[in-house]
Structure formats: structure tokens, C-alpha cells
Amino acid sequence: MLVENVGNVCHKCFGSLSEEKGKSLPNTALNAILQGLKFLCQFESEGCDVEVIYGDLKDHEEKCIFRTVECVMPKSDCEWKGKLADLLKHFKEEHGKHVITSPNDIFSFENTIAKSADVVKLLNNKNKMYLLKITEDEDGKSLLHFIFDIKSNPEDEEEELVVKYVGKTDQYQLKVKRMSFNSLHYKHTAKKILLSTLREIAQASENIMVTIKPAKCIFKKMNDEILKQLECPVCKELMRPPIHLCNTGHSLCSSCRQKLDECPTCRQPWSNSRNFCLEAMTLSVQYPCAYSQFGCYETFLGQEIAYHEVICEHKMFTCPVPGCDFTGNYVSTKNHFKLTHKDSLIKTTSYTRTFNFAQYTRNNKRTSHVRVKYFWEYGNIFRLTFTCLPKACKWTVQILNNYDISVKYFYKISITDPQLQDRIITKTNLCLNFPPTVTNVSRILAGNHIISFTYHDLSSYKDPDNGNICYYCQIFQKKSN
Numbered sequence: 001m002l003v004e005n006v007g008n009v010c011h012k013c014f015g016s017l018s019e020e021k022g023k024s025l026p027n028t029a030l031n032a033i034l035q036g037l038k039f040l041c042q043f044e045s046e047g048c049d050v051e052v053i054y055g056d057l058k059d060h061e062e063k064c065i066f067r068t069v070e071c072v073m074p075k076s077d078c079e080w081k082g083k084l085a086d087l088l089k090h091f092k093e094e095h096g097k098h099v100i101t102s103p104n105d106i107f108s109f110e111n112t113i114a115k116s117a118d119v120v121k122l123l124n125n126k127n128k129m130y131l132l133k134i135t136e137d138e139d140g141k142s143l144l145h146f147i148f149d150i151k152s153n154p155e156d157e158e159e160e161l162v163v164k165y166v167g168k169t170d171q172y173q174l175k176v177k178r179m180s181f182n183s184l185h186y187k188h189t190a191k192k193i194l195l196s197t198l199r200e201i202a203q204a205s206e207n208i209m210v211t212i213k214p215a216k217c218i219f220k221k222m223n224d225e226i227l228k229q230l231e232c233p234v235c236k237e238l239m240r241p242p243i244h245l246c247n248t249g250h251s252l253c254s255s256c257r258q259k260l261d262e263c264p265t266c267r268q269p270w271s272n273s274r275n276f277c278l279e280a281m282t283l284s285v286q287y288p289c290a291y292s293q294f295g296c297y298e299t300f301l302g303q304e305i306a307y308h309e310v311i312c313e314h315k316m317f318t319c320p321v322p323g324c325d326f327t328g329n330y331v332s333t334k335n336h337f338k339l340t341h342k343d344s345l346i347k348t349t350s351y352t353r354t355f356n357f358a359q360y361t362r363n364n365k366r367t368s369h370v371r372v373k374y375f376w377e378y379g380n381i382f383r384l385t386f387t388c389l390p391k392a393c394k395w396t397v398q399i400l401n402n403y404d405i406s407v408k409y410f411y412k413i414s415i416t417d418p419q420l421q422d423r424i425i426t427k428t429n430l431c432l433n434f435p436p437t438v439t440n441v442s443r444i445l446a447g448n449h450i451i452s453f454t455y456h457d458l459s460s461y462k463d464p465d466n467g468n469i470c471y472y473c474q475i476f477q478k479k480s481n
Contacts (some may be wrong), residue, residue, distance in 0.1 A: 002027040025428035040280070043067055046083055048200075063180055065150070071298070072131060073098075074122055084150065088129060091122045098122060106213040108245045108293045114207050116198060117143055123212060130161070131181065131211060133172040137192060147212070165193070166209040166293055167201035173236065175215055205325065212295035221257065230278060230285065232256055234264055238287060240302060241279040244270060251275045291315050294329060310402045313379070320374060320381055320400050323470045334376045346375045349475045351384065354468040355393075357455065378477055382431060387472075393458065397431045397475060405476050413451045418463040427451045431475065 001014045004023035008030060012360060038051040052060045061067065069078040069087065082089055091099050099122045100107045107130075108124040117136035123129065128214040129150040133154040137144050148162050157281050164173040174191045202208045230238045232253040245261035246252070247270070262269055282302030289296040289305070289312055296314040309315060317333040319326040321344065326336050337345055351373060359369070366390055375382035381400040386392070397411035407432040417423035432449045 001025065002030075025124070042064070046364060052409075063401070064399040065396060066074060070182065071095075072133065087150065088122065088124055095120075095122075099124060101125065106211065106292055106297060107293075108211045108295065110207055111210050113199060113202055113208060114206065116195070119210075119326060125383075130178070130212070132163075141193050141196070142196070144192060145174065145176045146190050147178050148178045148181045150181050160215040162213050163191070163476070164211040164293060164339050165201050166211065167203050167205070170201045170203070171235070172197060172201050184450065192391045205245075209293055213292065216451070217448050233258070234285075238285060239278065239283075240282060240287065240305065241274075243275040243278050247271050260373045267320060289314070310357050311379075313406045315402075320383060323401070330376075330379060337374065337376065341374070344372065345375050346373050346384070349375065349377045351473045352470065353386075353473075354463075354470045355386075355388065358467060375475055377475060378407075378459070380409070381404075381473055382411075384411075384473055392452050392454045394450050394452045395471075395473065396429075397473070398449075401432050403433070409450075409477050410476060412472075412474045412476070414474075415453065415458060415461050416470050416472060417461050418470065423461075424455070425457065427453075 001009050001011070001024045003009050003014070003017065005365050006017075008027055009017070014024070018043075026437055034054040037054055039054055039057050041048040041050050041052065041057070041064055043064050046068075048064055048066040050060065051424050065085040066083050067206070068081060071078040071087075071090065071094075078094060082090060088161075090101070094398055098120055100125050101266055105128065107121075109121065111119065116134065119132065120131040121135035123132055125154040131146075131148040131150060133146040133148070135144050136142075137145075145163055147163075151208075151411045160175040162173050163176050164171060172193065174193060177189060178190045192403040196206065203445070227238070229251075229298065232239050234256040235253065237401060238251065242251050242254050244254065244257040246266065247265065247268045248266045250263050250265045250268075252260070252263070253289070256264075257270065285302050286299040287305040288300060288390040289298050289300070290309050291312050294316065295311050295312045298308065298312075298428070300308050315331055316327055317330055319333060319336060319341075321337075321341050322376075324340070326333065328336065352369075368387065370388075373384045373386075375384065375397075383398050383400055384397075385396050395411075395413045397409075399409060410428055412426060412428045414424050414426040429449055429451050461469055463469070
């Protein structure tokens with residue numbers, strides 16, 4: 001605006017004038033000239049060297065990483081102020097546990113239900129930096145989710161990100177729109193989840209996994225409209241074979257089908273048919289790994305994804321000890337085992353132990369005895385069960401997790417003579433797959449996967465000094481040709 005006795009005044013300053021407004025005119029010629037010129041950002045002195053077209057200058061300065069911002073942690077915890085460009089450095093130095101770095105676009109962390117309403121996380125990789133903020137709504141019954149865009153370019157990616165809560169057997173996800181960093185007060189744009197829903201997903205556990213990822217996964221050679229037909233109407237994930245049909249013709253993934261007694265769309269009963277046309281389409285779809293929220297960023301075609309998830313190094317293991325509900329990847333669960341169940345842990349692929357018949361004899365009658373140990377080898381969990389019965393001793397080794405079926409695992413039980421080193425009796429058998437929940441000894445000892453020695457076989461291998469018998473168990477693998 002051209003103001004009398006003042007001169008040309010920018011729009012921002014003109015708004016603060018009062019008396020002079022009546023003595024002003026729009027300078028349309030100057031406006032036209034400005035639109036074609038580039039200007040330096042007002043934060044040039046702070047380090048910004050960007051030149052921006054006049055019409056885009058205001059938008060740039062509102063998002064400039066050299067502008068001054070406050071720390072997003074509560075002021076009672078931190079009163080830092082500085083350039084937005086230094087926010088990551090500040091977080092790493094002062095709030096390191098709240099920084100999640102990922103080489104890709106998927107960020108995960110474990111949270112407790114008690115602290116779910118007080119989350120601040122800085123999500124960072126080479127090209128992007130987001131701020132995730134989760135707070136409790138005023139009603140005290142739900143959580144508000146905000147995602148603030150700090151340095152990524154909104155034109156280069158989807159406007160929404162997915163926040164997914166993953167429990168032991170259930171999950172829930174919501175799409176949250178990215179906002180500029182200076183819009184912390186826009187509560188009406190936040191997405192909600194009921195705290196009761198969160199507790200239901202966690203299923204009485206105090207812990208729950210939170211994952212933030214792009215709203216769209218990477219697919220191959222497929223039209224978006226076609227992909228929508230592969231989306232399960234319940235869990236919103238892409239369906240994999242087998243894909244089930246109701247009597248009306250609606251499709252549902254196998255996982256959700258097992259949980260529901262009727263079709264969620266039309267309330268009709270399930271048919272015995274499968275949607276083979278959709279199943280054929282999965283051969284051309286790139287599926288994200290089921291363990292993407294735990295750090296796997298691989299994608300595979302429909303006929304390949306199931307095999308990958310069996311051998312994926314990021315897959316989750318549940319602690320096999322009855323009554324323990326710890327869950328983590330192979331390394332973390334093994335470390336948990338070392339700390340919590342070290343008396344049951346076998347640290348190598350071999351194990352030596354002695355036993356004595358007298359230990360299991362009462363009133364001249366032998367009683368049953370069971371001893372359980374665990375091997376953590378070859379990326380798998382093995383359970384060794386040693387059982388003394390009235391007439392024989394039995395051993396079995398089971399694999400407690402899904403594993404690469406192209407590899408066979410065997411176990412060998414050797415009984416050694418304490419006086420003659422070369423006198424050994426040995427038997428070998430195949431390690432079979434058993435669910436960790438199967439702990440009943442009679443079920444474990446059923447079938448032909450056990451190794452058994454009668455007491456008559458073992459009697460000549462006693463140590464003459466103390467009556468002990470020594471056995472040696474070893475696990476080894478053999479890859480199929």
C-alpha cells in the first residue's frame with residue numbers, strides 16, 4: 001500500500017496502522033513487479049540462504065528451519081529456545097530417549113498403557129523429520145494424535161501417515177494428517193482413539209507397540225482401484241490367500257474370518273468357497289512384511305511373503321516358559337531369557353548332564369520325573385524334555401517357532417561309559433515343530449520323534465562310584481538339497 005506521508009508499506013505493517021489507512025492506495029504496479037522477483041528469507045542472518053518468489057515468501061518463512069522455536073517438551077521439563085534446524089541436535093542431547101531414527105519411513109517404539117497419553121517422539125531419517133505428539137483429550141476417555149512436519153516436503157509424499165497400535169493378537173490403525181510445525185494448537189485436526197480400545201488391543205498387558213508409517217505401501221504393477229478390492233474390510237490390510245467368501249459374495253482375510261461368526265458387511269453366514277480370482281491377483285502384489293513395525297522394510301510378491309516372514313530376522317518370539325508373557329525379536333527375547341530364566345538356558349548346541357536312578361526311586365518304586373531345558377541356536381528356539389519313567393528314560397527336542405522348512409534339524413543323545421571313553425551308545429532323531437503352549441508331557445512323548453533307552457540298556461553305563469549316568473545332547477542342522 002502507498003500511504004500518504006509514509007510511502008510504500010507492506011501488508012503486514014499496513015495492518016498495524018490506524019490513522020493513515022484512510023490516506024492510502026494500493027500500489028498495483030509495485031505489486032506486479034514484486035511477483036516476479038525473488039527475495040531472501042528474513043532468517044538470512046540465522047543461516048538461511050534460500051531465495052523465494054515474493055508470492056511464496058510468507059509460506060517459506062512460516063516453515064523455515066532457521067526460525068526460532070520452543071522445545072515441544074513441557075516447559076516444566078525444558079525451556080530451550082532455538083532454531084528449528086537445531087531441534088534434532090537439542091533432542092539428541094537433552095531428550096535422547098524421545099528420538100527414533102529409521103533409515104526408511106517406518107518408525108516404531110514400545111509404550112506402556114499408563115504413559116500412552118503423554119507421548120512426544122521426534123521421528124528422523126535422512127530426508128524427513130516428524131514430531132509425533134499424543135495427548136489426552138479433555139474428556140479423559142480418548143487420545144489425540146498430532147504429526148507435525150518439520151523438514152520434509154509435503155509435495156513429495158502422501159499427506160497422511162498411519163499410526164498403528166499392535167497388541168498380541170489384535171491391532172488398530174488411524175490415519176493422521178501431517179501439519180506444519182507452527183500449528184500445535186489445531187486440536188480439531190487431531191485423530192482420536194478411545195483409551196478403552198487401546199486397553200482392549202493390549203489385552204491386559206501393560207505394553208503396546210506403536211508404529212508410524214506412510215499411508216500407502218509400495219506395490220508393483222497394480223492399479224490403485226484394483227488394490228482397493230484386496231483390502232480386508234475389517235483389518236484394512238491387503239488380503240492374502242486363503243481369501244474367504246460369505247454367502248452374498250463379500251471377501252474377508254483368513255485372520256479376520258477366524259474371529260467372526262458372520263460377514264461384517266451383510267451379516268450373512270460364511271460359505272465354504274474361496275475367492276480364487278482375488279487370490280490369483282495376489283501373485284502380482286508387493287506385500288509389506290508383517291514385521292514392518294519391528295524394523296523390516298522388505299516387500300515381496302504374494303507367493304513369496306509367507307516364506308519370508310518365517311525366516312525374517314525381525315519376527316517376534318514369545319518367551320516359551322509357561323506363565324511368562326515377554327515378547328520380542330530373537331535377540332531381545334534371548335537376552336530376556338539370559339536374565340530371567342538363565343537356569344533353563346543351554347548356551348550352546350550341546351548339553352551334558354548326569355542323573356541317578358536313586359533320585360527317582362521311592363519305596364523301591366521308580367517315579368516319573370521331567371526336566372526341561374531350552375536351546376537358542378540357528379535363529380530358533382528348541383525345547384529339550386528329559387523324562388524318567390518307571391521303565392525307561394526318554395528325550396525329545398522340539399522347535400517352538402516357525403522355521404525355514406528347507407533346513408532339517410536333528411538331535412542326538414549319547415550315553416557315555418565313565419570308565420571306557422570310547423564306549424558310547426547313541427541315537428538320533430528329527431526335531432519336530434511343536435507350539436510353545438504344548439507342555440503336557442504325554443503329548444510331547446507321543447509319536448515317533450522321541451529317543452528312548454530302557455533302564456536295562458543304561459544299567460551298565462553307571463558310574464561305579466556314585467551310580468550316576470551321563471548323557472550328552474547335541475543339536476545339528478542339515479540343509480535340503
